[in-house]
Amino acid sequence: MSQRDALTCVQRVTRLNSHQLCDLCQLEDLVRTIDWADGAIELIDQTKLPSQVDIRRVTTIDDLITDIQRLAVRGAPALGVAGALGVALLAQQREDRQELEEDASRLRAARPTAVNLSWGVDRAMKTVDSGPEAVLDEARTIRDEDIAACLSIGLYGADLMHDLIKRQSARIMTICNTGGLATVERGTALGVIQTIFEQGWLEEALPLETRPLLQGARLTTWELSQMGAPYRLMVDSAGPFLLSRGRADAVCIGADRITANGDTANKIGSFSLALAAQHAGIPFVVAAPESTIDMSTPDGEAITIEDRGPDEVAGFHGVRTAVPGAPTLNPAFDVTPHHLITAIVTDRRIVHPNQGETLSTVPFGSTRSV
Ligand code: MRU
Secondary structure: OOOHHHOOOOHHOOOOOOOOOOOOOOOOOOOOOOOEEEEEEEOOOOOOOOOOOOOEEEHHHHHHHHHHHHHOOOOOHHHHHHHHHHHHHHEEEHHHHHHHHHHHHHHHHOOOOOOOHHHHHHHHHHOOOHHHHHHHHHHHHHHHHHHHHHHHHHHHHHHHHOOOOOOOEEEEEEOOOOOOOOOOOEEEEEHHHHHHHHHOEEEEEEEEEOOOOOOHHHHHHHHHHHHHOEEEOEEEHHHHHHHHHOOOOOOEOOOEEOOOOOOOOEOHHHHHHHHHHHHOOOOOOEEEEEHHHEEOOEEEEEEEEOOOOHHHHEEEEEOOOOOOOOOOEEEEEEEEEEHHOEEEEEOOOOEEHHOOOOOOOOOOOOOOOO
């Protein structure tokens, strides 16, 4: 296998937690969703998956902002790392402090709903006075913390599902992509599903296709296929009906922002699943790192929901489907109220909002590792 083939080796890219020697390209290091390499940010362009594994080198802040907005890099935890690496890039390129701060503000605002983006930018900005290497170190720390957090979420989540699910094997519905592509490695909700699969009791994953760019159909099925996990894909609007027919034992989703009262913003379609899960009497579980909890926002009403404009609704893949000038609504996320959430699983604890537990009273446990 040539050097170039090795760089784009699908198996290596998607072995998002194995750290084994790849039998195709014989390299041990993983290509991560996003990372720093040779003075630039490298990221997998998620808009091209699954047909192409294209690793982009991003050398300017404008390109990074564009990549975030066009969903080349996406998913709340991955955006946190993107924000911090973006500040690392700025720290190397901007001598003028005011310019650096203005660019950091633009980066921070590139997508408004996922709190991890502003969190990653702000955390990296606190180290700017210590010089570019310190900023890069902080960004790498955030990257490494995210890897550890996802492993821990999977373990806590699998234990929780074991307690919640009454059958011996699990059928778990999920939305969007919450796997290694949405984080740095392994993922949140999909990480829980992966852990259950590795433990040998996943009957099937039930991913929804997910708007606006079919993140579930393109990315989640790609990751599930790489894992070898059983799954069936469905359109978003089939989810609630299939829950009502008893086709899943639990719903497990990720989160873009969890507010102080436990309300959770996540991919559009999550709220309908929560209502249907309540109707069906099955658990609705949110899996996210502690970095997605935003105690400064009191409740879901206060979350800014990104509207992505008309093009993704009035057409698909560049082909216009609606009549010219059709007015649209295109919220990328919705908010599930805390009383519909059976459990929030983080890397350090499990909180049961629908039993009156709150994020401010449930104490932190330790980060788990295998
Ligand atoms: O618009 P996207 O693809 O960035 O939306 C992502 C989601 O809604 C995910 O569920 C969320 O960020 C959690 S990712 C671990």
